[in-house]
Every structure is written in structure tokens, then in C-alpha cells.
Amino acid sequence: TAKVGKTSLIMSLVSEEFPNVVPYRAEEITIPADVTPERVPTHIVDYSGMSKLMGLCVLRSIEKVSYIWKVPLILVGNKSDLVEHSSMETILPIMNEYSEIETCVECSAKNLKNISELFYYAQKAVLHPTGPLYCPEKKDMKSLCIKALTRIFKVSDLDNDGILNDNELNFFQRTCFNSPLEPQALEDVKSVVKKNLSDGVCDNGLTLKGFLFLHTLFIQRGRHETTWTVLRRFGYDDDLELNQDYLFPPLKIPSDCTTELNHNAYLFLQSVFDKHDKDRDCALSPEEVKDLFDVFPYMPWGPDVNNTVCTNDQGWITYQGYLSQWTLTTYLDVQRCLEYLGYLGYSIIAEQESQASGITVTRDKKIDLQKKQTQRSVFRCNVFGDISSGKSGFLQAFLGRNLMAQKMIREEHRSYYSISTTYVYGQEKYLLLHEVFPDFDYLSDADLACDIVCLVYDVSNPYSFEYCAKVFKQYFMDSKIPCMMIAAKSDLPEIKQMYGCTPLEFCRRHKMPPPQSFTCNTAGAPSRDIYTKLTTMAMHPYVLHGGGIFHSNLLFLPMFSFYDMNINGMPVFVLHTSLLSHARLRCMCTCNRCTFCLCQNFLNSELLQTVRAKLYAVVLRRSSLPLKTSFLLYFFQTSPICSCLLFLSIFLSSIHVSQADLKSSTFWLRASVGATVFAVLGFAMYRVLLKPR
Numbered sequence: 001t002a003k004v005g006k007t008s009l010i011m012s013l014v015s016e017e018f019p020n021v022v023p024y025r026a027e028e029i030t031i032p033a034d035v036t037p038e039r040v041p042t043h044i045v046d047y048s049g050m051s052k053l054m055g056l057c058v059l060r061s062i063e064k065v066s067y068i069w070k071v072p073l074i075l076v077g078n079k080s081d082l083v084e085h086s087s088m089e090t091i092l093p094i095m096n097e098y099s100e101i102e103t104c105v106e107c108s109a110k111n112l113k114n115i116s117e118l119f120y121y122a123q124k125a126v127l128h129p130t131g132p133l134y135c136p137e138k139k140d141m142k143s144l145c146i147k148a149l150t151r152i153f154k155v156s157d158l159d160n161d162g163i164l165n166d167n168e169l170n171f172f173q174r175t176c177f178n179s180p181l182e183p184q185a186l187e188d189v190k191s192v193v194k195k196n197l198s199d200g201v202c203d204n205g206l207t208l209k210g211f212l213f214l215h216t217l218f219i220q221r222g223r224h225e226t227t228w229t230v231l232r233r234f235g236y237d238d239d240l241e242l243n244q245d246y247l248f249p250p251l252k253i254p255s256d257c258t259t260e261l262n263h264n265a266y267l268f269l270q271s272v273f274d275k276h277d278k279d280r281d282c283a284l285s286p287e288e289v290k291d292l293f294d295v296f297p298y299m300p301w302g303p304d305v306n307n308t309v310c311t312n313d314q315g316w317i318t319y320q321g322y323l324s325q326w327t328l329t330t331y332l333d334v335q336r337c338l339e340y341l342g343y344l345g346y347s348i349i350a351e352q353e354s355q356a357s358g359i360t361v362t363r364d365k366k367i368d369l370q371k372k373q374t375q376r377s378v379f380r381c382n383v384f385g386d387i388s389s390g391k392s393g394f395l396q397a398f399l400g401r402n403l404m405a406q407k408m409i410r411e412e413h414r415s416y417y418s419i420s421t422t423y424v425y426g427q428e429k430y431l432l433l434h435e436v437f438p439d440f441d442y443l444s445d446a447d448l449a450c451d452i453v454c455l456v457y458d459v460s461n462p463y464s465f466e467y468c469a470k471v472f473k474q475y476f477m478d479s480k481i482p483c484m485m486i487a488a489k490s491d492l493p494e495i496k497q498m499y500g501c502t503p504l505e506f507c508r509r510h511k512m513p514p515p516q517s518f519t520c521n522t523a524g525a526p527s528r529d530i531y532t533k534l535t536t537m538a539m540h541p542y543v544l545h546g547g548g549i550f551h552s553n554l555l556f557l558p559m560f561s562f563y564d565m566n567i568n569g570m571p572v573f574v575l576h577t578s579l580l581s582h583a584r585l586r587c588m589c590t591c592n593r594c595t596f597c598l599c600q601n602f603l604n605s606e607l608l609q610t611v612r613a614k615l616y617a618v619v620l621r622r623s624s625l626p627l628k629t630s631f632l633l634y635f636f637q638t639s640p641i642c643s644c645l646l647f648l649s650i651f652l653s654s655i656h657v658s659q660a661d662l663k664s665s666t667f668w669l670r671a672s673v674g675a676t677v678f679a680v681l682g683f684a685m686y687r688v689l690l691k692p693r
Contacts, residue, residue: 005078008109072125077106128224144240155345163205247342249354259334265358283316303413379538385456386467390488397526451538453483465497490517
């Protein structure tokens with residue numbers, strides 16, 4: 001109202017003296033952030049007809065009280081220099097009636113009494129309002145505040161024992177206030193709680209009840225900023241809801257790139273798993289899953305998750321399945337993954353700027369094709385096939401479930417995804433299988449976007465292959481996505497497919513690997529070999545598009561190993577070209593992960609020893625063996641690399657050789673020349689790679 005001293009208060013604050021002449025209205029002023037206790041700028045307006053306010057100081061003369069606004073309020077009793085007594089007792093009923101009133105202060109613009117304090121309380125009322133936190137009538141915190149603080153307690157309880165021990169309390173203190181508590185201060189806090197609440201302290205640690213009591217005490221003593229600092233550090237806004245900026249930090253994802261969890265995120269998720277796996281059985285029971293997601297506003301995983309990832313015999317999600325599901329969520333919906341990590345408190349516990357720091361955005365797949373290598377660890381395989389062709393069985397078999405186990409799955413809990421790990425030449429990779437609904441007339445971009453295509457047909461259904469052939473011709477024949485044909489239900493009698501050519505001829509014609517037989521009708525877990533082949537093809541798609549083929553029956557992949565895949569019906573030999581790129585390796589370790597160790601393990605493997613023994617036996621039985629080859633035999637016996645190269649030379653020489661040609665001297669002459677060339681290469685490789693070690 002008029003004549004209560006609003007303008008005089010502003011003028012006294014600015015000039016630090018009472019003005020002799022008071023203008024009709026003071027100019028709008030802004031107090032810089034560096035001169036305010038809360039370090040935020042404060043804009044002061046001499047009110048007259050304003051409708052939108054962040055906060056309001058309601059001034060009264062001793063007898064008058066202004067209209068109450070629905071924003072944080074401070075009730076100010078100005079001109080206190082005109083009376084000799086305080087009127088605070090008469091104001092308390094008004095404060096109890098209007099919860100918007102944060103505090104009440106008496107001041108005098110003439111004597112400069114409480115002028116700075118008035119604007120400090122005004123700033124504090126906006127930044128740290130009492131209303132959302134505390135109910136004066138009940139003298140207790142409001143339900144939303146209790147819910148938020150309970151989540152904060154559970155996130156901070158790193159060992160999930162229901163108690164914040166000294167280490168956890170110090171971590172909490174550093175996280176929220178950037179400084180640890182002194183040991184004596186820590187004991188004082190626990191003493192105060194224990195004195196007022198019998199079950200507030202247990203095993204020398206703070207319980208949830210004690211934690212909530214402590215914040216109630218802060219609010220009752222006017223230290224709202226302490227509770228608000230904690231709430232805002234854990235992502236809450238003024239309405240005690242998790243801030244959208246906290247849950248969904250900015251993350252730029254270019255087209256044709258994928259998203260994966262990085263090492264730090266996996267470490268954090270591992271700690272969360274260990275925290276809730278109370279019985280230490282490396283699996284999460286339904287109760288443990290519920291406890292894990294207790295910090296979420298809803299249950300993010302449904303019953304279908306148990307049919308998407310690996311489970312134990314009881315149907316509980318295993319550690320590997322748990323990580324697989326997080327990997328799947330990150331790949332398919334990274335925004336949801338960011339949200340989930342936010343609920344778990346990733347940025348706080350992992351001490352990162354935001355959840356986005358736990359995400360790796362892979363480079364464009366086109367660059368991977370150009371460079372003929374990839375750093376990605378998650379590969380997507382879209383599974384196509386006609387109705388009842390065995391797609392669902394193929395997905396579930398990847399999780400180790402045979403036909404008998406699959407019959408126990410309820411239809412409403414069925415999943416169209418499955419994900420697990422495979423090992424490709426010692427490297428752990430995730431393979432994501434997605435069953436595409438067999439609607440040939442409509443396939444979305446998501447149905448076509450993948451790293452490898454799996455075409456499944458039923459060998460016992462004569463019309464099953466036709467669907468696979470049509471899908472391949474219409475969508476994938478001219479693409480650079482590798483494709484593999486799966487002959488499912490191979491345990492049943494094979495029936496001729498009613499198509500223009502056989503599946504084998506179709507694959508040869510389109511330069512695809514021959515159909516791979518598969519069945520999930522087994523006594524134990526189905527074989528996983530086919531999934532390793534799929535992952536290998538997804539990792540090296542350039543091989544199937546001319547990038548690595550120099551012979552119709554020989555394929556060069558960047559790995560040094562034998563592989564039982566076939567191309568056009570002929571065996572494929574896989575050579576480790578990284579052996580050449582690591583020619584100057586100086587490895588002195590036995591880590592079994594570096595190139596040197598992998599090569600050593602391979603060269604000393606039982607497989608290679610058996611091949612060498614059989615090769616020597618065949619060569620020695622040849623009476624027409626040339627003298628040069630006989631001379632080289634001893635040298636090859638002494639060098640595992642050379643013996644491998646000798647096998648390769650004879651393999652190359654004999655790949656299209658008839659039985660009659662094997663007896664001719666021309667064949668052995670070619671073998672001798674090849675052996676000589678590879679002997680020189682082998683000796684050079686031996687010198688530069690093995691000897692320096």
C-alpha cells in the first residue's frame with residue numbers, strides 16, 4: 001500500500017543512507033551476483049501494478065498488512081523506528097495462515113535497520129523456499145520432499161546395507177558441499193540424531209530415519225539452503241521433480257552412427273549390480289530387481305526382459321544378461337538410457353559431468369567400410385523369415401534355450417529382441433538379434449538398418465525359402481549389408497523348396513555363404529557357432545564386397561586363425577593381417593591379449609600341431625617328393641610359422657587339383673616353389689617378430 005516506505009527501503013539500500021527527498025518511484029536496479037551472499041544477481045522493482053513476480057516483499061506499517069501473492073513472500077514491518085515495541089507476536093497467526101510467507105522481518109529505512117538482511121531473506125526465499133519442503137501444521141516434511149530425500153539416501157548408500165557409514169557420509173558431503181566432514185563434526189551430527197531419535201543411528205551409521213530427521217531439523221532451524229543444495233545436486237527442481245536437463249543431457253548423434261556404453265558406464269553398472277546382488281549368486285532375483293529400481297518412479301523392465309537376455313535356471317537375470325539389457329537400451333534408445341542412468345545417480349556416483357559422459361557415439365559406418373576396421377562392440381542382426389520359419393527359436397537359442405525351454409515362454413512375455421556376447425578371435429562383442437515381423441509389403445527404415453541380415457527358412461516347408469529370396473532381392477541384393485541364409489529346423493527331413501533354384505544355388509549366384517544348418521531341438525543348449533559367424537561377418541562386411549577377396553576361394557580377414565565358414569561351397573582361410581602391422585612389436589608380457597600372445601597361443605595350439613603332424617605324414621609318404629621340399633621339411637618343423645605357411649602353400653596349390661594331379665611331378669614342383677617363397681617370408685617374420693622378444 002502507499003506510504004509504507006517501499007521506495008525509501010530501496011533508496012536506503014542503494015545509497016546506504018536515508019534520502020531527504022523520496023521520489024514517487026525508484027528506478028529498477030540490479031544487484032550484481034558478486035556482492036550477494038548467494039552469488040546470484042537480484043533485480044529490484046518498486047512495485048506498482050506488476051502481475052508477474054519471482055518473489056515479493058510485502059511491506060506493512062505496524063497496523064497494515066498487504067494482499068498475499070501466490071509467490072514466495074517475506075512480510076516486512078517497516079518504520080520500526082516509530083514504535084518502541086515489537087509486533088512479531090501479532091504477525092505469527094498471519095504467517096501460519098499463509099504458507100507462502102517465508103519469513104517476517106522488522107526494519108527501518110531511516111535507521112538502516114535490517115535493510116541488507118531484508119533483501120538477503122528475499123533472495124533466499126526465492127532460491128530456497130520452505131513451502132515445497134515443509135508443512136508447518138504437521139511440523140514435518142512434505143511427502144514429495146521425503147520421497148526425494150529417500151531416493152538420495154538409497155543412491156548414496158553404496159553398499160545397500162540401509163546405513164550411511166562414515167565413508168558414505170563423507171562422499172555425500174564432498175559431492176554436495178565440496179568438502180568432507182571433520183571426524184568430530186561427523187560424530188556430533190550422529191550424536192544429535194541419536195539423542196533425538198533412537199533408531200536414527202545404527203552400527204555407527206546414519207539410517208534413513210536419521211537422514212530424514214536431520215533434514216527436518218535443518219528446515220526447522222531455518223537452514224533450508226542445506227536441504228535445497230542436496231536436492232539440486234541430485235537433479236531436483238523447485239517442484240521436487242527431477243529436472244529434464246538432468247535426466248536428458250545434450251548428446252549429439254550423427255546419422256549412421258550408433259551409441260554404446262563406455263568403460264566407465266559399465267563399471268558403474270557393475271557396481272550397481274554388485275550392490276543389489278545380496279546373495280552373491282551372480283543373478284538378480286525378482287526382489288533384487290525391484291530393489292534395484294526402487295529409485296525409479298516406475299518399473300522400467302517388464303517380463304519380456306527375461307526373454308531378451310540370458311537368465312539362470314530359475315529364470316533370473318544373470319550378470320551377463322543385466323549388462324546385455326543395458327547395452328540393448330543404449331543401442332536402441334539412448335535417451336531412455338540417459339534417463340535410467342540419471343535415476344541411478346550416475347553423474348554423482350561416477351563423479352562425471354552428466355550421463356552423456358558414459359555414452360560412446362561410434363563413427364559413421366561408411367568410414368568403417370573405407371578403413372576396413374571398426375571399433376564398435378555392438379552389432380545388430382535383423383532376422384527375416386516367413387511365419388513359423390523358426391525366427392523366434394533362433395533368437396531364443398542365442399540365449400542358450402533349446403526347444404523344450406522355449407515352450408515354457410508365455411506369448412504375452414515374448415520378446416522380439418535377444419542380445420548376448422560372442423567372442424570373435426578373443427574379442428568380446430555384443431550381437432543384437434531383432435526379429436522382423438514378416439510383412440513383406442512394408443519394411444521400415446529400422447527393419448533395414450543393421451550390420452548383417454539373417455534370412456531364416458524352414459527346411460521342412462517347401463514354400464518357406466521363397467519369402468527369404470524375395471526379401472533379399474527387393475531390399476538387400478544391391479546393398480552393402482552382408483547376408484546369411486539359415487536353414488532352420490535341420491533336425492526335420494529336408495524337403496525340396498518350391499523355388500526356381502535350390503537355396504545353395506541361390507547363395508552361390510549371389511555370392512553369399514551357403515545356407516547354414518541350424519536347429520534348437522537339442523538335448524542341451526543349442527550350438528552358438530552360427531552366432532559367432534554372424535558377428536564375424538558383421539565386423540568385417542567389406543570382405544564380402546570385394547574389399548578383401550583376391551581369390552574366389554580365399555578370403556583375407558584381419559585375424560590369424562582358421563575358420564570353418566564356406567564361400568560358394570569352398571573352405572575359407574582367414575589370415576591375421578595385423579600380424580604384419582605389428583611386425584615391430586616388442587612385447588615382453590604374457591597377457592594373452594596382445595597380438596604376440598595370441599599368435600603364440602595359436603602356433604602352439606593342439607589344432608595346429610595336429611595339422612602339422614598330418615601334413616608331415618602325407619609329405620613323407622610321397623616317394624616323388626623333390627629334394628628341395630625334403631630339405632625344407634626340417635626347417636618347417638623347427639618353425640611353427642613356417643609350418644603354417646607350408647600348409648597354406650600346399651592348400652593354395654591343391655585347391656583345384658584332381659587326384660591324378662596329386663601324383664604328377666608338376667604339382668610337387670608348384671608346391672616346392674610355393675614352399676620356398678613362404679619359407680623366406682616365414683623366416684623374415686620370425687626374425688622381426690619372435691627373435692627380438
